[in-house]
Amino acid sequence: MQLINWKGILESILFAAGDGGLSIKQIAEVLEVEELKAQEIIEDLQEDYEKDENRGLMLVSMAGVYQLATKKEHAVYLKRLVETPGGSHLSQAALETLAIIAYRQPITRVEIEEIRGVKTERPLQTLAARALIKEVGRAEGAGRAYLYGTTREFLDYFGLKSLSELPPLPETLNDEDSGEEADLFFEKFQELDG
Protein backbone atom coordinates (compact mmCIF):
# COMPACT_ATOMS: atom_id res chain seq x y z
CA MET A 1 0.00 0.00 0.00
CA GLN A 2 1.21 3.43 -0.87
CA LEU A 3 0.93 5.81 2.03
CA ILE A 4 1.99 8.99 0.29
CA ASN A 5 0.16 9.87 -2.88
CA TRP A 6 3.22 10.83 -4.79
CA LYS A 7 1.43 11.19 -8.08
CA GLY A 8 -1.12 13.56 -6.61
CA ILE A 9 1.57 15.66 -5.02
CA LEU A 10 3.57 15.76 -8.23
CA GLU A 11 0.47 16.80 -10.13
CA SER A 12 -0.09 19.61 -7.60
CA ILE A 13 3.37 21.06 -7.81
CA LEU A 14 3.63 20.79 -11.59
CA PHE A 15 0.25 22.43 -11.92
CA ALA A 16 1.21 25.35 -9.71
CA ALA A 17 4.57 25.75 -11.43
CA GLY A 18 2.67 26.41 -14.67
CA ASP A 19 4.59 27.12 -17.85
CA GLY A 20 7.76 27.58 -15.84
CA GLY A 21 7.87 23.87 -15.13
CA LEU A 22 10.16 22.12 -12.67
CA SER A 23 13.47 20.36 -13.09
CA ILE A 24 13.93 16.84 -11.83
CA LYS A 25 16.13 18.27 -9.12
CA GLN A 26 13.45 20.67 -7.93
CA ILE A 27 10.88 17.92 -7.97
CA ALA A 28 13.13 15.65 -5.93
CA GLU A 29 13.77 18.45 -3.45
CA VAL A 30 10.14 19.34 -2.97
CA LEU A 31 9.10 15.72 -2.59
CA GLU A 32 12.18 15.06 -0.47
CA VAL A 33 13.08 11.93 -2.40
CA GLU A 34 16.06 10.81 -4.45
CA GLU A 35 16.09 11.92 -8.08
CA LEU A 36 15.75 8.29 -9.12
CA LYS A 37 12.56 7.98 -7.14
CA ALA A 38 11.33 11.29 -8.53
CA GLN A 39 11.94 9.97 -12.02
CA GLU A 40 9.84 6.94 -11.22
CA ILE A 41 6.95 9.04 -9.96
CA ILE A 42 7.15 11.23 -13.04
CA GLU A 43 6.90 8.20 -15.28
CA ASP A 44 3.99 6.82 -13.28
CA LEU A 45 2.06 10.03 -13.63
CA GLN A 46 2.97 10.28 -17.30
CA GLU A 47 1.54 6.84 -17.86
CA ASP A 48 -1.67 7.67 -15.98
CA TYR A 49 -2.23 10.65 -18.21
CA GLU A 50 -1.59 8.67 -21.36
CA LYS A 51 -3.73 5.69 -20.47
CA ASP A 52 -6.73 7.52 -19.13
CA GLU A 53 -8.82 9.19 -21.81
CA ASN A 54 -10.74 11.05 -19.18
CA ARG A 55 -7.69 13.10 -18.40
CA GLY A 56 -7.03 16.22 -20.34
CA LEU A 57 -3.42 16.76 -19.41
CA MET A 58 -0.07 15.35 -20.29
CA LEU A 59 3.31 15.57 -18.68
CA VAL A 60 5.97 16.81 -21.06
CA SER A 61 9.65 17.39 -20.66
CA MET A 62 11.32 20.30 -22.39
CA ALA A 63 14.89 21.42 -21.95
CA GLY A 64 15.26 19.41 -18.80
CA VAL A 65 12.09 20.86 -17.31
CA TYR A 66 8.92 18.94 -16.66
CA GLN A 67 5.62 20.66 -17.11
CA LEU A 68 1.95 19.91 -17.56
CA ALA A 69 0.27 20.71 -20.84
CA THR A 70 -3.09 20.05 -22.44
CA LYS A 71 -3.44 17.00 -24.65
CA LYS A 72 -2.97 17.70 -28.33
CA GLU A 73 -6.29 16.12 -29.30
CA HIS A 74 -8.14 18.80 -27.36
CA ALA A 75 -6.66 21.62 -29.43
CA VAL A 76 -9.97 22.20 -31.18
CA TYR A 77 -11.60 23.08 -27.87
CA LEU A 78 -8.79 25.42 -26.90
CA LYS A 79 -9.24 27.13 -30.21
CA ARG A 80 -12.90 27.59 -29.43
CA LEU A 81 -11.96 28.87 -26.00
CA VAL A 82 -9.83 31.58 -27.57
CA GLU A 83 -12.64 32.48 -29.94
CA THR A 84 -15.22 32.64 -27.18
CA PRO A 85 -13.91 35.42 -25.02
CA GLY A 86 -15.51 35.21 -21.61
CA GLY A 87 -18.84 36.82 -22.17
CA SER A 88 -16.86 39.42 -24.08
CA HIS A 89 -14.60 40.28 -21.17
CA LEU A 90 -10.93 40.71 -21.65
CA SER A 91 -9.12 37.57 -20.66
CA GLN A 92 -7.30 37.40 -17.37
CA ALA A 93 -4.05 37.36 -19.35
CA ALA A 94 -4.98 40.54 -21.20
CA LEU A 95 -6.02 42.33 -18.02
CA GLU A 96 -2.79 41.40 -16.29
CA THR A 97 -0.79 42.62 -19.24
CA LEU A 98 -2.77 45.84 -19.37
CA ALA A 99 -2.18 46.46 -15.66
CA ILE A 100 1.54 45.94 -16.04
CA ILE A 101 1.70 48.31 -18.99
CA ALA A 102 -0.49 50.90 -17.29
CA TYR A 103 1.69 51.08 -14.21
CA ARG A 104 5.08 50.48 -15.75
CA GLN A 105 5.00 52.11 -19.13
CA PRO A 106 7.00 52.33 -21.28
CA ILE A 107 7.82 48.65 -21.14
CA THR A 108 8.98 45.96 -23.57
CA ARG A 109 7.31 42.64 -24.23
CA VAL A 110 10.22 40.77 -22.69
CA GLU A 111 9.91 42.77 -19.48
CA ILE A 112 6.21 42.04 -19.33
CA GLU A 113 6.89 38.35 -19.85
CA GLU A 114 9.43 38.39 -17.06
CA ILE A 115 6.82 39.75 -14.71
CA ARG A 116 4.05 37.42 -15.84
CA GLY A 117 6.27 34.40 -16.22
CA VAL A 118 4.49 33.40 -19.42
CA LYS A 119 4.54 34.37 -23.05
CA THR A 120 2.45 37.42 -23.73
CA GLU A 121 2.18 37.76 -27.50
CA ARG A 122 -1.51 37.08 -27.70
CA PRO A 123 -2.60 39.46 -24.91
CA LEU A 124 -0.49 42.20 -26.52
CA GLN A 125 -2.19 41.59 -29.87
CA THR A 126 -5.61 41.72 -28.26
CA LEU A 127 -4.87 44.94 -26.40
CA ALA A 128 -3.32 46.61 -29.43
CA ALA A 129 -6.24 45.56 -31.62
CA ARG A 130 -8.57 47.14 -29.11
CA ALA A 131 -6.42 50.26 -29.14
CA LEU A 132 -5.90 50.13 -25.39
CA ILE A 133 -2.13 50.02 -25.83
CA LYS A 134 0.26 51.15 -28.52
CA GLU A 135 3.92 51.14 -29.39
CA VAL A 136 5.38 54.27 -27.91
CA GLY A 137 9.00 53.88 -28.96
CA ARG A 138 11.96 51.59 -29.01
CA ALA A 139 14.12 50.43 -26.13
CA GLU A 140 17.81 51.30 -26.14
CA GLY A 141 20.35 48.57 -26.62
CA ALA A 142 20.69 45.37 -28.57
CA GLY A 143 17.21 44.32 -29.62
CA ARG A 144 15.72 47.81 -29.82
CA ALA A 145 12.50 46.15 -28.75
CA TYR A 146 9.20 47.94 -28.96
CA LEU A 147 8.11 49.84 -25.88
CA TYR A 148 4.43 49.71 -25.04
CA GLY A 149 2.28 52.28 -23.34
CA THR A 150 -1.42 52.96 -22.84
CA THR A 151 -3.50 55.05 -25.21
CA ARG A 152 -6.10 57.81 -24.96
CA GLU A 153 -8.72 55.15 -25.53
CA PHE A 154 -7.41 53.41 -22.43
CA LEU A 155 -8.04 56.53 -20.36
CA ASP A 156 -11.42 57.08 -21.99
CA TYR A 157 -12.47 53.53 -21.55
CA PHE A 158 -11.69 53.49 -17.84
CA GLY A 159 -12.94 57.01 -17.32
CA LEU A 160 -9.61 58.44 -16.24
CA LYS A 161 -8.52 62.01 -16.86
CA SER A 162 -4.87 61.10 -16.75
CA LEU A 163 -2.59 58.27 -15.73
CA SER A 164 -2.10 59.91 -12.35
CA GLU A 165 -5.69 58.98 -11.60
CA LEU A 166 -4.86 55.26 -11.64
CA PRO A 167 -5.54 53.75 -8.23
CA PRO A 168 -2.34 53.50 -6.20
CA LEU A 169 -0.78 50.10 -5.76
CA PRO A 170 -0.41 48.65 -2.29
CA GLU A 171 2.81 49.55 -0.51
CA THR A 172 2.76 46.66 1.86
CA LEU A 173 2.22 43.95 -0.67
CA ASN A 174 5.78 42.92 -0.72
CA ASP A 175 6.94 43.52 2.82
CA GLU A 176 7.86 39.92 3.38
CA ASP A 177 10.10 39.81 0.39
CA SER A 178 12.45 42.36 1.86
CA GLY A 179 16.00 42.07 0.69
CA GLU A 180 15.04 39.51 -1.86
CA GLU A 181 16.24 39.77 -5.37
CA ALA A 182 12.88 39.29 -6.98
CA ASP A 183 11.30 42.55 -6.43
CA LEU A 184 13.18 45.13 -8.19
CA PHE A 185 9.98 45.29 -10.09
CA PHE A 186 8.03 46.26 -7.07
CA GLU A 187 10.51 48.85 -6.01
CA LYS A 188 10.06 50.43 -9.38
CA PHE A 189 6.37 50.46 -8.80
CA GLN A 190 6.75 52.21 -5.54
CA GLU A 191 8.95 54.82 -7.06
CA LEU A 192 6.23 55.51 -9.54
CA ASP A 193 3.68 55.37 -6.85
CA GLY A 194 5.61 57.37 -4.32
Place this chain on the structure above:
Amino acid sequence: MQLINWKGILESILFAAGDGGLSIKQIAEVLEVEELKAQEIIEDLQEDYEKDENRGLMLVSMAGVYQLATKKEHAVYLKRLVETPGGSHLSQAALETLAIIAYRQPITRVEIEEIRGVKTERPLQTLAARALIKEVGRAEGAGRAYLYGTTREFLDYFGLKSLSELPPLPETLNDEDSGEEADLFFEKFQELDG
Protein backbone atom coordinates in the same frame (compact mmCIF):
# COMPACT_ATOMS: atom_id res chain seq x y z
CA MET B 1 -20.45 4.08 -24.46
CA GLN B 2 -19.22 7.57 -24.21
CA LEU B 3 -17.56 8.70 -27.38
CA ILE B 4 -16.44 12.12 -26.29
CA ASN B 5 -14.27 12.36 -23.19
CA TRP B 6 -16.00 15.34 -21.74
CA LYS B 7 -14.11 15.23 -18.50
CA GLY B 8 -10.78 15.23 -20.25
CA ILE B 9 -11.82 18.13 -22.43
CA LEU B 10 -13.12 20.09 -19.47
CA GLU B 11 -9.86 19.46 -17.67
CA SER B 12 -7.95 20.77 -20.68
CA ILE B 13 -9.86 24.01 -21.02
CA LEU B 14 -9.93 24.71 -17.28
CA PHE B 15 -6.20 24.09 -17.19
CA ALA B 16 -5.64 26.56 -20.02
CA ALA B 17 -7.90 29.18 -18.47
CA GLY B 18 -5.86 29.03 -15.26
CA ASP B 19 -6.81 31.42 -12.47
CA GLY B 20 -8.92 33.41 -14.90
CA GLY B 21 -11.43 30.59 -14.57
CA LEU B 22 -14.43 29.85 -16.77
CA SER B 23 -18.09 30.53 -16.21
CA ILE B 24 -20.67 27.81 -16.75
CA LYS B 25 -21.75 29.70 -19.85
CA GLN B 26 -18.27 29.71 -21.32
CA ILE B 27 -17.83 26.03 -20.58
CA ALA B 28 -21.13 25.19 -22.24
CA GLU B 29 -20.19 27.28 -25.27
CA VAL B 30 -16.78 25.74 -25.71
CA LEU B 31 -18.07 22.20 -25.26
CA GLU B 32 -21.10 23.03 -27.40
CA VAL B 33 -23.49 21.51 -24.91
CA GLU B 34 -26.40 22.80 -22.85
CA GLU B 35 -25.53 24.42 -19.53
CA LEU B 36 -27.28 21.59 -17.75
CA LYS B 37 -25.04 19.07 -19.43
CA ALA B 38 -22.00 21.25 -18.68
CA GLN B 39 -23.00 21.28 -15.03
CA GLU B 40 -23.15 17.51 -15.08
CA ILE B 41 -19.68 17.21 -16.57
CA ILE B 42 -18.34 19.66 -14.01
CA GLU B 43 -19.75 17.60 -11.19
CA ASP B 44 -18.37 14.39 -12.69
CA LEU B 45 -14.90 15.82 -12.89
CA GLN B 46 -15.22 17.30 -9.42
CA GLU B 47 -16.07 13.87 -8.09
CA ASP B 48 -13.16 12.23 -9.90
CA TYR B 49 -10.76 14.66 -8.27
CA GLU B 50 -12.23 14.15 -4.85
CA LYS B 51 -12.37 10.37 -4.94
CA ASP B 52 -8.98 9.74 -6.42
CA GLU B 53 -6.15 10.35 -4.00
CA ASN B 54 -3.67 10.11 -6.81
CA ARG B 55 -4.95 13.37 -8.16
CA GLY B 56 -3.51 16.58 -6.91
CA LEU B 57 -6.15 18.94 -8.20
CA MET B 58 -9.63 20.03 -7.34
CA LEU B 59 -12.30 21.88 -9.23
CA VAL B 60 -13.52 24.88 -7.29
CA SER B 61 -16.03 27.60 -7.91
CA MET B 62 -14.86 31.01 -6.84
CA ALA B 63 -16.15 34.45 -7.69
CA GLY B 64 -18.61 33.05 -10.20
CA VAL B 65 -16.12 31.02 -12.22
CA TYR B 66 -14.88 27.47 -12.15
CA GLN B 67 -11.18 26.93 -11.87
CA LEU B 68 -8.67 24.26 -11.10
CA ALA B 69 -6.61 24.53 -7.94
CA THR B 70 -4.31 22.29 -5.96
CA LYS B 71 -5.70 20.22 -3.11
CA LYS B 72 -5.35 21.77 0.33
CA GLU B 73 -3.55 18.78 1.75
CA HIS B 74 -0.67 19.35 -0.59
CA ALA B 75 -0.04 22.87 0.65
CA VAL B 76 2.96 21.69 2.62
CA TYR B 77 4.73 20.63 -0.57
CA LEU B 78 3.73 23.73 -2.46
CA LYS B 79 5.08 25.91 0.30
CA ARG B 80 8.48 24.42 -0.37
CA LEU B 81 8.29 25.86 -3.84
CA VAL B 82 7.94 29.35 -2.56
CA GLU B 83 10.54 31.35 -0.81
CA THR B 84 8.19 33.32 1.37
CA PRO B 85 5.20 31.17 2.11
CA GLY B 86 2.01 32.74 3.26
CA GLY B 87 2.24 35.96 1.36
CA SER B 88 1.12 39.25 2.72
CA HIS B 89 -1.93 38.97 4.88
CA LEU B 90 -4.35 41.77 5.49
CA SER B 91 -3.93 43.76 8.68
CA GLN B 92 -6.54 43.68 11.40
CA ALA B 93 -7.62 47.20 10.46
CA ALA B 94 -8.04 46.20 6.84
CA LEU B 95 -9.95 43.05 7.74
CA GLU B 96 -12.34 44.97 10.01
CA THR B 97 -12.93 47.59 7.37
CA LEU B 98 -13.47 44.93 4.75
CA ALA B 99 -15.91 43.06 6.98
CA ILE B 100 -17.98 46.20 7.47
CA ILE B 101 -18.00 46.90 3.74
CA ALA B 102 -18.84 43.30 2.86
CA TYR B 103 -21.92 43.18 5.10
CA ARG B 104 -23.07 46.75 4.78
CA GLN B 105 -22.31 47.67 1.18
CA PRO B 106 -22.76 50.18 -0.27
CA ILE B 107 -21.33 52.25 2.55
CA THR B 108 -19.45 55.53 2.93
CA ARG B 109 -16.17 56.08 4.70
CA VAL B 110 -17.83 58.13 7.41
CA GLU B 111 -20.29 55.34 8.16
CA ILE B 112 -17.43 52.86 8.42
CA GLU B 113 -15.57 55.19 10.76
CA GLU B 114 -18.64 55.51 12.96
CA ILE B 115 -18.71 51.75 13.40
CA ARG B 116 -15.00 51.31 13.95
CA GLY B 117 -14.56 54.44 16.04
CA VAL B 118 -11.32 55.33 14.25
CA LYS B 119 -10.11 56.95 11.07
CA THR B 120 -10.18 54.49 8.22
CA GLU B 121 -8.49 56.21 5.30
CA ARG B 122 -5.43 54.02 5.19
CA PRO B 123 -7.21 50.67 5.35
CA LEU B 124 -9.51 51.90 2.57
CA GLN B 125 -6.52 52.80 0.44
CA THR B 126 -4.91 49.44 1.03
CA LEU B 127 -8.10 47.58 0.20
CA ALA B 128 -8.68 49.57 -2.96
CA ALA B 129 -5.08 49.10 -4.05
CA ARG B 130 -5.47 45.38 -3.56
CA ALA B 131 -8.64 45.53 -5.63
CA LEU B 132 -10.71 44.04 -2.81
CA ILE B 133 -13.08 47.01 -2.72
CA LYS B 134 -14.18 49.61 -5.22
CA GLU B 135 -16.19 52.78 -5.42
CA VAL B 136 -19.67 51.75 -6.43
CA GLY B 137 -21.33 55.13 -6.52
CA ARG B 138 -21.99 58.33 -4.61
CA ALA B 139 -24.15 58.84 -1.56
CA GLU B 140 -27.09 61.22 -1.84
CA GLY B 141 -26.96 64.48 0.05
CA ALA B 142 -24.48 67.17 0.87
CA GLY B 143 -21.02 65.63 0.52
CA ARG B 144 -21.96 63.12 -2.18
CA ALA B 145 -19.42 60.85 -0.52
CA TYR B 146 -18.11 57.76 -2.27
CA LEU B 147 -19.91 54.52 -1.58
CA TYR B 148 -17.76 51.42 -1.29
CA GLY B 149 -18.52 47.83 -2.18
CA THR B 150 -16.59 44.59 -2.61
CA THR B 151 -15.15 43.26 -5.88
CA ARG B 152 -14.79 39.95 -7.68
CA GLU B 153 -11.23 39.83 -6.42
CA PHE B 154 -12.66 39.99 -2.89
CA LEU B 155 -14.60 36.79 -3.53
CA ASP B 156 -11.56 35.16 -5.06
CA TYR B 157 -9.28 36.28 -2.23
CA PHE B 158 -11.44 34.59 0.36
CA GLY B 159 -12.43 31.66 -1.83
CA LEU B 160 -16.13 32.58 -1.89
CA LYS B 161 -18.53 31.70 -4.68
CA SER B 162 -20.65 34.79 -4.24
CA LEU B 163 -21.65 37.35 -1.65
CA SER B 164 -24.51 35.13 -0.56
CA GLU B 165 -21.87 32.73 0.70
CA LEU B 166 -20.54 35.19 3.27
CA PRO B 167 -20.49 33.66 6.74
CA PRO B 168 -23.45 34.93 8.78
CA LEU B 169 -22.61 38.05 10.73
CA PRO B 170 -21.75 36.92 14.27
CA GLU B 171 -24.07 38.07 17.03
CA THR B 172 -22.51 36.49 20.06
CA LEU B 173 -19.25 37.23 21.73
CA ASN B 174 -16.58 34.61 22.00
CA ASP B 175 -14.12 34.77 24.80
CA GLU B 176 -11.17 35.54 22.67
CA ASP B 177 -8.48 37.58 24.27
CA SER B 178 -6.23 39.09 21.73
CA GLY B 179 -4.80 41.81 23.90
CA GLU B 180 -3.43 39.61 26.63
CA GLU B 181 0.17 40.39 25.91
CA ALA B 182 -0.51 44.06 25.90
CA ASP B 183 -2.10 43.66 29.28
CA LEU B 184 0.85 41.94 30.79
CA PHE B 185 2.98 44.69 29.48
CA PHE B 186 0.78 47.42 30.84
CA GLU B 187 0.65 45.79 34.22
CA LYS B 188 4.41 45.57 34.32
CA PHE B 189 4.70 49.15 33.33
CA GLN B 190 2.24 50.29 35.92
CA GLU B 191 4.13 48.44 38.61
CA LEU B 192 7.31 50.16 37.58
CA ASP B 193 5.62 53.46 37.26
CA GLY B 194 3.63 53.28 40.47
Place this chain on the structure above:
Amino acid sequence: MQYNVKIEAFEGPLDLLLHLINRLEIDIYDIPVAEITEQYLLYIHTMKELELNVASEFLVMAATLLAIKSKMLLPKHEEDLSEEYGFEEEEDPREELVERLIEYRKYKEAANEFKDLEHERSLIYTKPPSDLSEYAKEAQSDNADLNVSLYDMLGAFQKLMRRKKLQKPLSAKVARQEIPIEKRMGEIIELLKRTNSRKSLNELFPIRERNHMVVTFLALLELMKRQEVLVEQEGNFAEIYVTAQEGGAVDATD
Protein backbone atom coordinates in the same frame (compact mmCIF):
# COMPACT_ATOMS: atom_id res chain seq x y z
CA MET C 1 9.29 49.70 19.11
CA GLN C 2 8.01 46.40 20.29
CA TYR C 3 5.78 48.15 22.80
CA ASN C 4 4.41 50.33 20.11
CA VAL C 5 3.34 47.33 18.11
CA LYS C 6 1.59 45.75 21.04
CA ILE C 7 -0.33 48.84 21.99
CA GLU C 8 -1.39 49.21 18.43
CA ALA C 9 -2.96 45.80 18.82
CA PHE C 10 -5.97 47.94 19.70
CA GLU C 11 -7.65 49.15 16.60
CA GLY C 12 -9.29 52.03 18.41
CA PRO C 13 -11.11 53.06 21.57
CA LEU C 14 -13.96 50.63 20.95
CA ASP C 15 -11.49 47.80 20.56
CA LEU C 16 -9.75 48.79 23.79
CA LEU C 17 -13.08 48.98 25.63
CA LEU C 18 -14.12 45.55 24.35
CA HIS C 19 -10.84 44.21 25.53
CA LEU C 20 -11.32 45.67 29.02
CA ILE C 21 -14.87 44.31 29.19
CA ASN C 22 -13.57 40.91 28.24
CA ARG C 23 -10.69 40.97 30.67
CA LEU C 24 -12.69 42.29 33.60
CA GLU C 25 -15.43 39.77 32.78
CA ILE C 26 -18.01 42.49 32.71
CA ASP C 27 -21.53 42.12 31.34
CA ILE C 28 -21.57 44.32 28.30
CA TYR C 29 -25.22 45.23 28.97
CA ASP C 30 -24.38 46.41 32.48
CA ILE C 31 -21.02 48.09 32.33
CA PRO C 32 -19.69 49.46 35.64
CA VAL C 33 -18.78 52.79 34.14
CA ALA C 34 -16.64 54.04 37.01
CA GLU C 35 -14.47 50.95 36.93
CA ILE C 36 -14.06 50.78 33.20
CA THR C 37 -13.37 54.49 32.94
CA GLU C 38 -10.61 54.14 35.48
CA GLN C 39 -9.06 51.23 33.60
CA TYR C 40 -9.42 53.00 30.31
CA LEU C 41 -7.75 56.15 31.58
CA LEU C 42 -4.95 54.05 32.98
CA TYR C 43 -4.20 52.72 29.51
CA ILE C 44 -4.33 56.18 27.99
CA HIS C 45 -2.11 57.48 30.74
CA THR C 46 0.40 54.73 30.19
CA MET C 47 0.42 55.32 26.46
CA LYS C 48 1.20 58.96 27.11
CA GLU C 49 3.91 58.10 29.61
CA LEU C 50 5.50 56.05 26.92
CA GLU C 51 5.28 59.08 24.68
CA LEU C 52 3.21 57.14 22.22
CA ASN C 53 1.05 59.04 19.89
CA VAL C 54 -2.40 58.63 21.36
CA ALA C 55 -4.87 59.03 18.56
CA SER C 56 -7.46 61.71 19.19
CA GLU C 57 -10.24 59.13 19.05
CA PHE C 58 -8.95 57.62 22.28
CA LEU C 59 -9.20 61.00 24.00
CA VAL C 60 -12.68 61.63 22.67
CA MET C 61 -13.75 58.29 24.10
CA ALA C 62 -12.18 59.18 27.44
CA ALA C 63 -14.31 62.31 27.53
CA THR C 64 -17.41 60.30 26.58
CA LEU C 65 -16.76 57.84 29.38
CA LEU C 66 -16.34 60.64 31.90
CA ALA C 67 -19.58 62.22 30.71
CA ILE C 68 -21.44 58.93 31.09
CA LYS C 69 -19.91 58.41 34.48
CA SER C 70 -21.10 61.81 35.71
CA LYS C 71 -24.61 61.20 34.35
CA MET C 72 -24.70 57.91 36.20
CA LEU C 73 -23.86 59.79 39.37
CA LEU C 74 -26.78 62.17 39.07
CA PRO C 75 -28.94 62.32 42.22
CA LYS C 76 -31.42 59.54 42.66
CA HIS C 77 -34.47 61.81 42.88
CA GLU C 78 -34.37 62.41 39.18
CA GLU C 79 -35.11 58.74 38.69
CA ASP C 80 -38.07 59.05 41.04
CA LEU C 81 -39.21 62.05 39.10
CA SER C 82 -39.24 60.14 35.86
CA GLU C 83 -41.16 57.32 37.44
CA GLU C 84 -43.73 59.85 38.54
CA TYR C 85 -44.09 60.99 35.00
CA GLY C 86 -44.72 57.44 34.01
CA PHE C 87 -41.54 56.54 32.15
CA GLU C 88 -41.26 52.78 32.27
CA GLU C 89 -37.57 52.84 31.66
CA GLU C 90 -35.25 55.66 32.42
CA GLU C 91 -32.86 56.15 29.54
CA ASP C 92 -29.58 54.59 30.43
CA PRO C 93 -26.67 56.97 29.72
CA ARG C 94 -24.67 53.92 28.71
CA GLU C 95 -27.08 52.81 26.07
CA GLU C 96 -25.57 54.47 23.05
CA LEU C 97 -22.09 53.31 23.93
CA VAL C 98 -23.28 49.74 24.47
CA GLU C 99 -24.96 49.75 21.09
CA ARG C 100 -21.79 50.96 19.45
CA LEU C 101 -19.74 48.32 21.21
CA ILE C 102 -22.08 45.55 20.17
CA GLU C 103 -22.20 46.75 16.61
CA TYR C 104 -18.43 47.03 16.41
CA ARG C 105 -17.98 43.63 18.03
CA LYS C 106 -19.98 41.97 15.25
CA TYR C 107 -17.60 43.20 12.59
CA LYS C 108 -14.53 42.54 14.67
CA GLU C 109 -15.63 38.92 14.86
CA ALA C 110 -16.51 38.83 11.19
CA ALA C 111 -12.96 40.06 10.56
CA ASN C 112 -11.70 37.01 12.44
CA GLU C 113 -13.75 34.76 10.21
CA PHE C 114 -12.31 36.52 7.19
CA LYS C 115 -8.89 35.85 8.58
CA ASP C 116 -9.68 32.14 8.71
CA LEU C 117 -11.01 32.21 5.16
CA GLU C 118 -7.89 34.05 4.06
CA HIS C 119 -5.79 31.31 5.58
CA GLU C 120 -7.82 28.49 4.02
CA ARG C 121 -7.60 30.15 0.66
CA SER C 122 -3.85 30.53 0.99
CA LEU C 123 -3.54 26.75 1.09
CA ILE C 124 -4.67 26.31 -2.47
CA TYR C 125 -2.62 27.26 -5.48
CA THR C 126 -3.78 28.13 -8.94
CA LYS C 127 -1.91 28.59 -12.19
CA PRO C 128 -1.65 31.45 -14.64
CA PRO C 129 -3.74 31.28 -17.80
CA SER C 130 -1.83 29.43 -20.51
CA ASP C 131 -0.50 31.26 -23.52
CA LEU C 132 -2.99 30.40 -26.22
CA SER C 133 -1.48 32.43 -29.03
CA GLU C 134 -1.03 29.34 -31.17
CA TYR C 135 -4.79 28.94 -31.25
CA ALA C 136 -5.59 32.55 -31.89
CA LYS C 137 -6.95 34.07 -35.02
CA GLU C 138 -6.86 37.82 -35.47
CA ALA C 139 -7.76 39.77 -32.39
CA GLN C 140 -10.99 41.64 -32.05
CA SER C 141 -10.98 45.36 -32.45
CA ASP C 142 -14.26 46.65 -31.10
CA ASN C 143 -14.43 47.83 -27.52
CA ALA C 144 -18.17 48.17 -27.23
CA ASP C 145 -18.43 44.66 -25.84
CA LEU C 146 -15.48 44.99 -23.55
CA ASN C 147 -17.33 45.28 -20.29
CA VAL C 148 -14.38 45.43 -17.93
CA SER C 149 -13.54 48.00 -15.30
CA LEU C 150 -10.42 49.37 -13.80
CA TYR C 151 -11.09 47.09 -10.87
CA ASP C 152 -11.08 44.02 -13.08
CA MET C 153 -7.68 45.12 -14.26
CA LEU C 154 -6.40 45.69 -10.75
CA GLY C 155 -7.95 42.40 -9.68
CA ALA C 156 -6.11 40.55 -12.41
CA PHE C 157 -2.96 42.28 -11.33
CA GLN C 158 -3.44 41.23 -7.72
CA LYS C 159 -3.82 37.64 -8.84
CA LEU C 160 -0.59 38.01 -10.73
CA MET C 161 1.20 39.40 -7.69
CA ARG C 162 -0.05 36.63 -5.49
CA ARG C 163 0.93 34.08 -8.04
CA LYS C 164 4.37 35.52 -8.65
CA LYS C 165 5.53 34.23 -5.34
CA LEU C 166 5.36 30.73 -6.67
CA GLN C 167 7.27 31.52 -9.78
CA LYS C 168 10.58 31.65 -8.11
CA PRO C 169 10.68 27.93 -7.51
CA LEU C 170 13.21 27.11 -4.88
CA SER C 171 15.24 30.16 -5.69
CA ALA C 172 16.87 30.17 -2.29
CA LYS C 173 17.84 26.54 -2.45
CA VAL C 174 18.91 26.73 -6.05
CA ALA C 175 20.92 29.83 -5.36
CA ARG C 176 23.00 28.01 -2.81
CA GLN C 177 23.63 25.08 -5.10
CA GLU C 178 25.40 26.37 -8.11
CA ILE C 179 24.19 25.23 -11.47
CA PRO C 180 27.34 24.28 -13.38
CA ILE C 181 27.61 26.19 -16.62
CA GLU C 182 28.98 23.06 -18.29
CA LYS C 183 25.85 21.16 -17.34
CA ARG C 184 23.59 23.85 -18.73
CA MET C 185 25.65 23.94 -21.92
CA GLY C 186 25.09 20.21 -22.27
CA GLU C 187 21.37 20.62 -21.74
CA ILE C 188 21.10 23.31 -24.37
CA ILE C 189 23.03 21.32 -26.96
CA GLU C 190 21.01 18.25 -26.13
CA LEU C 191 17.78 20.13 -26.65
CA LEU C 192 18.90 21.64 -29.93
CA LYS C 193 20.12 18.33 -31.30
CA ARG C 194 17.23 16.27 -30.07
CA THR C 195 14.62 18.51 -31.58
CA ASN C 196 16.86 19.12 -34.56
CA SER C 197 15.49 22.60 -34.99
CA ARG C 198 16.32 26.13 -34.10
CA LYS C 199 15.01 27.51 -30.85
CA SER C 200 14.06 31.05 -30.03
CA LEU C 201 16.03 32.64 -27.23
CA ASN C 202 12.93 32.63 -25.13
CA GLU C 203 12.60 28.87 -25.31
CA LEU C 204 16.08 28.46 -23.90
CA PHE C 205 15.09 30.18 -20.67
CA PRO C 206 12.49 27.80 -19.37
CA ILE C 207 13.10 28.59 -15.72
CA ARG C 208 12.36 32.17 -14.86
CA GLU C 209 14.65 32.24 -11.94
CA ARG C 210 17.51 34.65 -11.93
CA ASN C 211 20.32 32.21 -11.23
CA HIS C 212 19.15 29.80 -13.84
CA MET C 213 18.74 32.58 -16.36
CA VAL C 214 22.20 33.94 -15.71
CA VAL C 215 23.74 30.48 -16.04
CA THR C 216 21.80 29.86 -19.24
CA PHE C 217 23.00 33.12 -20.64
CA LEU C 218 26.63 32.40 -19.74
CA ALA C 219 26.26 28.91 -21.16
CA LEU C 220 25.02 30.37 -24.45
CA LEU C 221 27.90 32.84 -24.60
CA GLU C 222 30.36 30.04 -24.02
CA LEU C 223 28.70 27.88 -26.68
CA MET C 224 28.90 30.76 -29.13
CA LYS C 225 32.55 31.33 -28.34
CA ARG C 226 33.27 27.65 -28.89
CA GLN C 227 31.18 27.81 -32.06
CA GLU C 228 28.94 25.06 -30.81
CA VAL C 229 25.86 27.08 -31.63
CA LEU C 230 24.87 29.50 -34.29
CA VAL C 231 22.90 32.54 -33.27
CA GLU C 232 20.88 34.36 -35.88
CA GLN C 233 18.47 37.18 -36.15
CA GLU C 234 16.62 37.81 -39.36
CA GLY C 235 15.91 41.46 -38.97
CA ASN C 236 16.85 44.20 -36.65
CA PHE C 237 14.07 43.64 -34.20
CA ALA C 238 13.17 40.05 -34.92
CA GLU C 239 13.36 37.12 -32.59
CA ILE C 240 16.83 35.70 -31.98
CA TYR C 241 17.24 32.02 -32.88
CA VAL C 242 19.82 29.51 -31.76
CA THR C 243 20.86 26.45 -33.79
CA ALA C 244 23.34 23.71 -32.98
CA GLN C 245 26.47 23.80 -35.16
CA GLU C 246 27.44 20.64 -36.95
CA GLY C 247 30.31 18.79 -35.36
CA GLY C 248 30.14 20.51 -32.01
CA ALA C 249 32.36 19.06 -29.32
CA VAL C 250 30.19 19.41 -26.24
CA ASP C 251 28.92 16.09 -25.07
CA ALA C 252 25.18 16.20 -25.12
CA THR C 253 24.78 13.33 -22.74
CA ASP C 254 26.50 15.10 -19.91
